[in-house]
Amino acid sequence: MIVTVTLNPVIERTILVDEFKLGATHNTESQTIIARGKGMHVSRIVHALGEETLATGLLAGKNGRFIADQLAQEEINNHFLFIPGHSQENTKIKDEKTSMITEFRGHGPSLEEEDIERFLHHLEEIVHQGDILVLSGTLPENAPHDFYARMIRRVRPLGVFTILDTANSALKEGVIGKPNIIKPNIAELEELVDMTFETEEDIIKGGKVLIQKGIDEVLITLGKEGAIYLSDNDILKITTTDVEVLSTKGAGDAFVGGLAVGLLQGKDTMERLRFASACATASVRLKGLETPTIEMIEAVLDDIEVIELT
Numbered sequence: 435m436i437v438t439v440t441l442n443p444v445i446e447r448t449i450l451v452d453e454f455k456l457g458a459t460h461n462t463e464s465q466t467i468i469a470r471g472k473g474m475h476v477s478r479i480v481h482a483l484g485e486e487t488l489a490t491g492l493l494a495g496k497n498g499r500f501i502a503d504q505l506a507q508e509e510i511n512n513h514f515l516f517i518p519g520h521s522q523e524n525t526k527i528k529d530e531k532t533s534m535i536t537e538f539r540g541h542g543p544s545l546e547e548e549d550i551e552r553f554l555h556h557l558e559e560i561v562h563q564g565d566i567l568v569l570s571g572t573l574p575e576n577a578p579h580d581f582y583a584r585m586i587r588r589v590r591p592l593g594v595f596t597i598l599d600t601a602n603s604a605l606k607e608g609v610i611g612k613p614n615i616i617k618p619n620i621a622e623l624e625e626l627v628d629m630t631f632e633t634e635e636d637i638i639k640g641g642k643v644l645i646q647k648g649i650d651e652v653l654i655t656l657g658k659e660g661a662i663y664l665s666d667n668d669i670l671k672i673t674t675t676d677v678e679v680l681s682t683k684g685a686g687d688a689f690v691g692g693l694a695v696g697l698l699q700g701k702d703t704m705e706r707l708r709f710a711s712a713c714a715t716a717s718v719r720l721k722g723l724e725t726p727t728i729e730m731i732e733a734v735l736d737d738i739e740v741i742e743l744t
């Protein structure tokens with residue numbers, strides 16, 4: 435099974451008004467509320483691909499209950515740990531005339547040391563040997579930067595395979611726990627290895643730093659340029675294909691979701707990478723955070739190549 439972790443799920447409320455004016459009272463044209471989070475999005479992708487998934491992480495208060503209910507309605511199994519406080523709520527006001535968006539960001543719950551230990555224990559209880567654990571997104575504001583490393587160390591002895599997709603200090607300290615795979619984009623890898631990339635060789639050099647640190651597989655996604663894969667034995671380039679792009683939001687999550695499904699289904703490295711890129715490429719053809727179907731992925735799969743780099 436593919437278990438995903440989202441430590442910072444958010445409720446996002448978008449209010450549409452005819453014309454937004456500071457200090458005025460507005461009549462709402464329409465309102466949407468969605469539950470968002472990177473790990474949750476990976477679970478949505480996995481679910482759309484017909485594989486079993488379980489979304490976990492931290493939730494709090496009535497916002498937290500809304501998020502869990504929303505996932506349940508989408509038939510996405512979830513088992514979050516509830517902590518005191520309230521899960522974050524963001525509000526966007528969209529002006530219908532100009533399409534301009536004004537955003538208000540709330541705060542997530544405050545983490546206590548005992549919540550950290552409770553979550554590590556919760557995670558140990560829900561994973562099983564052979565599971566793929568996807569750790570995605572930012573950490574809560576006051577979480578220890580090595581939270582992901584601690585999770586990885588706790589589940590590795592249970593025979594769980596780990597994929598880490600995060601940024602900044604969560605990534606820097608997360609890699610110390612030696613996840614099996616990391617999936618930075620260019621900016622995330624540049625910051626991680628403290629280098630600036632100008633050429634493909636530079637990116638490969640940056641990736642090799644992580645391989646030398648004991649990460650089994652490093653996947654660097656390059657937006658419309660595809661991705662570069664490094665392991666002890668291989669350096670591969672994965673292409674994408676020219677498509678009409680509606681939204682690149684969550685493309686990295688679609689890549690990770692496809693990769694995890696490929697691993698679970700026992701696809702070999704080349705097939706798995708091709709499938710992951712097809713999944714991400716299919717996702718950018720959709721608006722917002724919509725998930726691609728198998729048919730949409732198959733429609734681009736043949737145009738994607740995996741090339742050996744030396």
Ligand SMILES: Nc1ncnc2c1ncn2[C@@H]1O[C@H](COP(=O)(O)OP(=O)(O)OP(=O)(O)O)[C@@H](O)[C@H]1O
Nearest residue numbers: 619655656657658660674684685686687711714715
């Ligand atoms: N414009 C595009 N055209 C085709 N494929 C794309 C495009 N942008 C992204 N992709 C696909 O999505 C994958 C991931 O994209 P990207 O490197 O932007 O991830 P990311 O920055 O981690 O995204 P996010 O974290 O927002 O989900 C790429 O490797 C590629 O397969």
Ligand SMILES: [Mg+2]
Nearest residue numbers: 599619686687
């Ligand atoms: Mg990303």
